[in-house]
Amino acid sequence: MGTIWFCLIAIMITVYVLLDGFDLGAGAIHLFVAKTDEERRQVLASIGPVWDGNEVWLLAAGGTLYFAFPVLYASSFSGFYLPLMIVLWLLILRGISIEFRNHIKSAVWDPLWDFLFCASSLLLAVFFGAALGNVVRGVPLDASGYFFEPLWTDFRLSERTGILDWYTILVGVLALSVLMMHGGLWVRLKTTGAVGERACRLASRTWWMVTALTALVTVLTFRVQPQIMKNLRTWPWGFVFPFLAVAGLAGVRWFMARRDEKKTFLSSALYLTGMLTSVVFGVYPMVLPARNPLHSMTVMSAKAADYGLKIGLAWWVVGMILAAGYFTYVYRSFAGKVAVEKNSHGYGD
Amino acid sequence: MNQALDVHRLHFAFTVTFHYIFPQLTMGLALLLVYLKTKALRTGDEHYNRAARFWARIFGINFVLGVVTGIPMEFQFGTNWAAFSKAAGGVIGQTLAMEGVFSFFLESSFLGLFLFGEKRLGRMGHWWAAFLVFVGSWLSGFLIVATDAWMQFPTAYRIGANGEIELASFWGLLLNKWALWQYAHNMLGATQTGCFVMAAVGAFYLLTKRDEVYGRTFVRAGVLVGVVAALLQLFPTGDMQGKLVAEHQPPTLAAMEGLFHTQQGAPLAILGQPDVEKRKLDNPLEVPNMLSFLTYKRWGANVRGLDDFPQDQWPDRIPLLYYSYHVMVGLGTIFIAVMVLAALLYWRKKLYESRWILWLLMLCVPLPFIANTAGWMTAELGRQPWLIYGLMRTAHGASPMVGAGNVWFTLIGFLGMYSVLAILWLFLLWREIEIGPEPSGGKLMAMR
Numbered sequence: 001m002g003t004i005w006f007c008l009i010a011i012m013i014t015v016y017v018l019l020d021g022f023d024l025g026a027g028a029i030h031l032f033v034a035k036t037d038e039e040r041r042q043v044l045a046s047i048g049p050v051w052d053g054n055e056v057w058l059l060a061a062g063g064t065l066y067f068a069f070p071v072l073y074a075s076s077f078s079g080f081y082l083p084l085m086i087v088l089w090l091l092i093l094r095g096i097s098i099e100f101r102n103h104i105k106s107a108v109w110d111p112l113w114d115f116l117f118c119a120s121s122l123l124l125a126v127f128f129g130a131a132l133g134n135v136v137r138g139v140p141l142d143a144s145g146y147f148f149e150p151l152w153t154d155f156r157l158s159e160r161t162g163i164l165d166w167y168t169i170l171v172g173v174l175a176l177s178v179l180m181m182h183g184g185l186w187v188r189l190k191t192t193g194a195v196g197e198r199a200c201r202l203a204s205r206t207w208w209m210v211t212a213l214t215a216l217v218t219v220l221t222f223r224v225q226p227q228i229m230k231n232l233r234t235w236p237w238g239f240v241f242p243f244l245a246v247a248g249l250a251g252v253r254w255f256m257a258r259r260d261e262k263k264t265f266l267s268s269a270l271y272l273t274g275m276l277t278s279v280v281f282g283v284y285p286m287v288l289p290a291r292n293p294l295h296s297m298t299v300m301s302a303k304a305a306d307y308g309l310k311i312g313l314a315w316w317v318v319g320m321i322l323a324a325g326y327f328t329y330v331y332r333s334f335a336g337k338v339a340v341e342k343n344s345h346g347y348g349d
Numbered sequence: 350m351n352q353a354l355d356v357h358r359l360h361f362a363f364t365v366t367f368h369y370i371f372p373q374l375t376m377g378l379a380l381l382l383v384y385l386k387t388k389a390l391r392t393g394d395e396h397y398n399r400a401a402r403f404w405a406r407i408f409g410i411n412f413v414l415g416v417v418t419g420i421p422m423e424f425q426f427g428t429n430w431a432a433f434s435k436a437a438g439g440v441i442g443q444t445l446a447m448e449g450v451f452s453f454f455l456e457s458s459f460l461g462l463f464l465f466g467e468k469r470l471g472r473m474g475h476w477w478a479a480f481l482v483f484v485g486s487w488l489s490g491f492l493i494v495a496t497d498a499w500m501q502f503p504t505a506y507r508i509g510a511n512g513e514i515e516l517a518s519f520w521g522l523l524l525n526k527w528a529l530w531q532y533a534h535n536m537l538g539a540t541q542t543g544c545f546v547m548a549a550v551g552a553f554y555l556l557t558k559r560d561e562v563y564g565r566t567f568v569r570a571g572v573l574v575g576v577v578a579a580l581l582q583l584f585p586t587g588d589m590q591g592k593l594v595a596e597h598q599p600p601t602l603a604a605m606e607g608l609f610h611t612q613q614g615a616p617l618a619i620l621g622q623p624d625v626e627k628r629k630l631d632n633p634l635e636v637p638n639m640l641s642f643l644t645y646k647r648w649g650a651n652v653r654g655l656d657d658f659p660q661d662q663w664p665d666r667i668p669l670l671y672y673s674y675h676v677m678v679g680l681g682t683i684f685i686a687v688m689v690l691a692a693l694l695y696w697r698k699k700l701y702e703s704r705w706i707l708w709l710l711m712l713c714v715p716l717p718f719i720a721n722t723a724g725w726m727t728a729e730l731g732r733q734p735w736l737i738y739g740l741m742r743t744a745h746g747a748s749p750m751v752g753a754g755n756v757w758f759t760l761i762g763f764l765g766m767y768s769v770l771a772i773l774w775l776f777l778l779w780r781e782i783e784i785g786p787e788p789s790g791g792k793l794m795a796m797r
Contacts, residue, residue: 049461052416056457060449062423067446070438070513077427077434078748084428085759088421089766095417096773099409103777146431148750304439305515312443319450326458333466 001310002303005068006287008316010280012064016057017128017276018269023047023054024128025183027094027121028176030114033187033198037105038340040114044098045338046190050330051098055091060323067312071145072287072302079139079147080131083163087127094120122176129175133168136225136279137161141290141297157224159291167224174213181206181252182272185265192337200256207252214249214275218242221282225289228282238281245274353753354744357429360760362729364421366722367767371415371774373721376490376536377543378408379483381570386479390472400566401479402467403786404547409464410777414770416457421763423449429756433736433746440506440516441496444523448492456485490539491532498528500737501728502597514740527593531728534586537578538724541684542717544575548691549714550782552707563786565701568710572695576688582681588643594731595644598738600658601731604667605674606640607633608654615640615652623671628656664733673726680720687713 026047034040066073077084097117101110140147140160152162155169164172184203188196222229232238248271255263283289288297303309382404389397423445426434434442462470463478470478499505505521506514516522548571554564595602603609607618609628617639621630641650655663664670687709694700701707732738736746 049465052413053454053457053461055416055420056449056453059420059423059453060446063442063446063449066423066426066434066438067442070442071435073427073438073442074431074435074748077424078429078431078751081428081748081751081755082759084424085762088424089762091420092417092766092770095413096770099413100773100777103410103780144749145435146748146750148752304442305509305513308439308443308516308519311516311519312446315447316450319447319454323450323454326454330458330461333462333469 001306002068002299003285004313005064005303005309006280006284006299009061009065009068010277012057012061014273014276016054016061018272019054019057020051021179021182021272022186022265023051023183024121024125025179025181026187027098027117027183028125028180029184029187029199029202030118030121033184033202034195037110039193039195040110041102041340042191042193042195042338043187044101044117045340046187048098049334052095053327053330055095064312064316068304068309069287069299069302070304072297075141075146075297075302076139076288079141079149080134080163081148082151083127083131083149087124087131090120090124090127094124125176125179126172129172130164130168132175132279133171134163135288136171136221136283137165137167138225138289138291138293138296141288141292141295143295145295145297147290161291167220170213170217170220174210174217177206177209177213178272178275181210182265182268185252185261185268189261189265190338203252204256207249207256210271211249214245225282227286227289228278231282231284235281238278241274241278241281243274245271245278248272248274353751353756354747356753356756356760357747357751358743360429360756360763361425363760364418364425364763364767366725367763367771368415368418368422369722369725370718371411371418372486372490373539373542373718374411374546375408375415376486376539377541377546378404378411379479379486379543380540381543381547381574382408382479383476383483384570384574385566386476390476396562396566399786399788400563403563403781405464406781407778409460410774410781412460414774418767418770429748429751430736430746431748431751433741435513436741436746437500437514437737440514440522441499443516443519444492444496444499448489452485452489452492454485456482456489459485487536490536491528494532494535495523495525495528497728498525498531501531501732502527502593503737503740514737527597530586530589530593534582534590535724537582537586538717538721540578541575541582542721544571544578544688545684545710545713545717547571548575548710549712552711553782554785555701556704556707556711560785560787568691568700568707569695571710572688572691572700575684576692579681579684579688583685587678587681591643598731599653600655600662601664601670602644603653603655603658604664604670605727605731607671608640608652609656610654611651611657612654613641613651614638614649615654617643618675620675623668625667661734664730666730666733670727670730670733673723673730677720677723677727680716680723684713684717684720 026043030040030043034043093116097113097120101113101117104110134149137157139149150162152164153160155162155165157165157167181203184199184206187199188203191199248267248269251267251270252264255267285299286296287299287302290296382401385397385401385404388394389401426445459478459481463475463482466478467475499522502525504525505516505518507517509515547567551564551567551569551571554560555568591602594605607621607623607630608615609630614637616635616637618630619634619636621633621635624631638648641652642648644650644652691700691706691710694703694706734742734744736743
């Protein structure tokens with residue numbers, strides 16, 4: 001039962017990263033690809049009706065984690081206290097930037113929100129990457145099952161490490177470049193004109209950075225977290241996950257050269273899926289590795305009681321079918337390129 | 350540790366109080382939007398659609414603030430109350446996860462369609478979008494109230510081998526009697542907020558003699574829905590809540606009412622200042638025997654005062670609890686008076702000309718926000734010293750490794766951030782009201 005929920009939550013987090021990833025990425029490149037007011041409204045219109053729904057995957061995954069692995073939720077959320085609070089502030093700033101920008105047209109209003117939207121998206125991408133890096137690297141859990149990580153200590157991989165060290169920063173930079181590519185491809189897919197072309201060029205350049213960093217981080221990760229190699233030896237079919245990532249990465253290049261916008265974007269999604277599932281596969285059965293392996297938290301030690309998990313499975317499946325239905329409907333309703341008339345809100349009425 | 354505990358409490362109290370300003374209006378307006386869209390559909394009058402579009406813009410601004418201030422609430426269960434989450438996550442994680450899976454997906458998907466898709470969806474489709482946003486937001490309200498209700502009146506659980514609290518009955522958790530009454534009471538409060546805001550904007554238009562057609566629609570909708578909500582707020586929902594507290598949290602009832610000594614034929618304190626040190630109520634203005642009657646339907650019934658309970662069972666902020674409760678009840682009474690008067694004037698066809706009642710409706714607008722906040726403070730302060738009533742004390746629930754300094758840091762951060770949000774909220778709402786509901790109203794409308 002614990003392993004089922006481990007997989008289900010991994011799926012939810014992956015969906016979150018795929019969906020919110022493109023709107024975070026669109027934010028991170030906002031100032032770089034969209035120069036005029038009209039172009040900026042094109043970028044915003046491409047995510048306007050969906051970003052909030054995308055972000056709900058974070059909440060739903062968080063809630064599901066809470067109910068299925070309460071011990072993990074308690075330990076990791078209190079241990080990552082400071083970075084999570086910073087993430088919250090960034091999410092607040094980002095949400096209001098997207099929604100409030102188009103309310104007033106003034107030389108002191110929209111540039112402010114454009115800047116905040118871009119900056120908060122950039123920082124969120126780095127923080128989410130660093131968070132993933134922390135989970136892979138392991139945290140200073142002790143026998144009590146709790147820990148508290150400061151934002152940084154000496155940036156080395158010691159026993160008393162902070163949220164940011166050289167490894168997690170590197171993962172953060174990788175995450176940022178990946179989401180910039182992912183977001184760029186989304187903007188390319190949804191917009192027309194100069195902004196789409198700039199986004200495409202940016203994504204194309206970022207691809208090289210993503211490829212180089214992926215190779216580097218992969219090599220380093222095998223050293224930082226030995227469990228991954230162990231799992232791959234025990235279950236060789238697990239190689240399918242890194243293979244997906246490589247295939248996705250190759251696909252981005254291949255379809256980009258053929259100017260197939262949709263398949264390029266989907267390849268980027270495939271790459272992200274491959275990377276995340278590789279991590280999840282690699283750390284199993286741990287849900288939160290500790291710097292001292294004796295204290296690592298596992299699926300079995302963190303899960304809630306079986307009755308609740310079984311009941312949960314019933315409503316979760318129903319809920320996910322409904323959610324999949326809503327998302328299909330919404331994305332269909334807003335399919336195609338966005339059209340921004342001068343002085344309108346995009347999809348406007 | 351104790352020092353950190355107080356900051357953790359303040360942290361949650363501040364962020365949740367600020368957060369709830371927005372959902373109460375969201376939930377209230379969601380209902381009224383369905384009302385306006387239904388009117389539009391049934392009468393075929395485009396006026397109602399324009400009115401709905403105006404309120405949808407206000408709804409949109411308010412909704413975003415509800416979302417961004419809501420995310421910190423879910424996170425804080427883990428960040429600040431880790432020991433509580435570890436013990437009880439298997440139970441209340443159910444309702445919190447269901448909120449994400451069932452209501453947030455629904456709400457966010459259809460809000461996008463409701464705000465941006467009127468042309469694409471057609472008349473019927475757009476009504477459905479409004480209706481599903483309403484269902485999503487009200488379902489979310491239920492799941493949160495069910496979570497709180499379990500903390501007030503834990504049920505459907507058993508204690509596991511390691512002392513963790515396990516869920517024993519899914520339906521027992523969802524159909525907790527406390528949850529059902531608290532939900533009804535809470536949603537009526539939210540409805541009243543929506544009604545007072547709508548009526549106040551309408552009254553403002555009528556008093557300033559602009560957009561008067563809309564002004565009349567808004568005042569009528571606010572008053573007609575509001576009068577029903579105001580009455581149901583008191584009876585049966587408020588009455589039942591009081592009975593549940595009397596039955597299951599007797600020290601809380603005594604503290605709320607400022608009743609220090611057990612008494613037959615206990616009086617109801619209308620005004621007065623509790624003096625906890627001397628265990629008496631200063632300057633009391635009381636209705637004799639009324640508390641006994643309200644609680645047990647007998648004038649001479651025995652009501653247990655605080656001295657009947659060991660002091661470690663007393664709520665730890667008695668004056669604040671007493672005032673919260675009295676503010677809630679006092680304002681609720683005022684709402685009934687205002688709404689009933691307005692409804693009578695509407696019935697006599699004098700409502701739109703009676704400037705005094707329009708003034709009153711307009712000036713009442715902050716009061717339902719205060720009443721809802723006071724109501725929640727009554728519930729949460731009343732639950733003290735327990736985090737889960739009878740099961741876990743608040744003192745044992747906070748995150749063991751998060752120190753006071755870090756909590757102050759984030760509390761100050763939230764104070765700053767939320768001050769900015771409050772200013773933006775008021776500014777943008779005022780701007781929408783100023784632009785008004787008429788499509789050609791104001792040159793700024795071109796932006797939309």
